[in-house]
Amino acid sequence: MSDLAEGQCTVCQVGAPKVTDEERAELAPLIPGWRIVEVDGVERLERVFEFDDFAAALAFTNRVGAIAEEAGHHPALLTEYGAVTVSWWTHKIGGLHRNDYVMAAKTDRIYV
Amino acid sequence: MSDLAEGQCTVCQVGAPKVTDEERAELAPLIPGWRIVEVDGVERLERVFEFDDFAAALAFTNRVGAIAEEAGHHPALLTEYGAVTVSWWTHKIGGLHRNDYVMAAKTDRIYV
Numbered sequence: 001m002s003d004l005a006e007g008q009c010t011v012c013q014v015g016a017p018k019v020t021d022e023e024r025a026e027l028a029p030l031i032p033g034w035r036i037v038e039v040d041g042v043e044r045l046e047r048v049f050e051f052d053d054f055a056a057a058l059a060f061t062n063r064v065g066a067i068a069e070e071a072g073h074h075p076a077l078l079t080e081y082g083a084v085t086v087s088w089w090t091h092k093i094g095g096l097h098r099n100d101y102v103m104a105a106k107t108d109r110i111y112v
Numbered sequence: 113m114s115d116l117a118e119g120q121c122t123v124c125q126v127g128a129p130k131v132t133d134e135e136r137a138e139l140a141p142l143i144p145g146w147r148i149v150e151v152d153g154v155e156r157l158e159r160v161f162e163f164d165d166f167a168a169a170l171a172f173t174n175r176v177g178a179i180a181e182e183a184g185h186h187p188a189l190l191t192e193y194g195a196v197t198v199s200w201w202t203h204k205i206g207g208l209h210r211n212d213y214v215m216a217a218k219t220d221r222i223y224v
Contacts, residue, residue: 054180055177055181058174061170061173061191062170065166065167065191069167074166074192074193077173077190078188078189079190079191080186080188091193
């Protein structure tokens with residue numbers, strides 16, 4: 001288990017650097033359940049988390065919402081019957097910052 | 113204001129009838145904020161609700177979740193910073209049932 005989830009989500013400004021190819025190669029193995037998808041030309045980290053029903057899915061959405069509020073960094077959360085799709089990216093830079101990998105790792109940790 | 117939101121979401125079986133063109137024409141004016149979108153060949157009622165921040169959006173997601181649980185009929189809820197996109201359709205019939213219009217009207221009613 002990596003300690004990526006222990007990382008802090010740093011304040012991200014417009015113009016902050018996106019993750020480099022080298023960082024991607026380093027970080028990807030630490031969050032193996034996630035894939036990079038591109039939406040409207042912007043890359044996001046995305047993972048589908050599965051649950052038994054709607055209530056369990058919504059409870060997870062709320063847990064992810066709580067860590068998002070704590071970090072001041074917010075994902076897109078698609079809640080459906082039996083599944084939550086979580087997407088992290090950094091609006092201000094139009095792509096992936098190291099913060100997004102940190103938040104992905106934190107999300108994995110609260111999936112029970 | 114219509115009383116569509118007062119309707120009950122009836123138990124829907126496989127093979128239940130989709131809304132007819134006549135019913136669509138009757139129901140659409142009762143939920144003017146909604147549009148019909150097609151995802152993977154299945155029609156859904158969709159509306160984007162706007163909020164000031166993430167917390168307000170997530171609170172609305174939970175209110176919609178509560179009426180969904182009460183009705184035993186579940187939407188897809190995309191929660192983002194400042195917005196929730198709500199989609200209603202009936203999985204068992206692969207499209208739109210009158211129930212979905214009832215739930216859309218109920219959703220409008222709890223948007224404050």
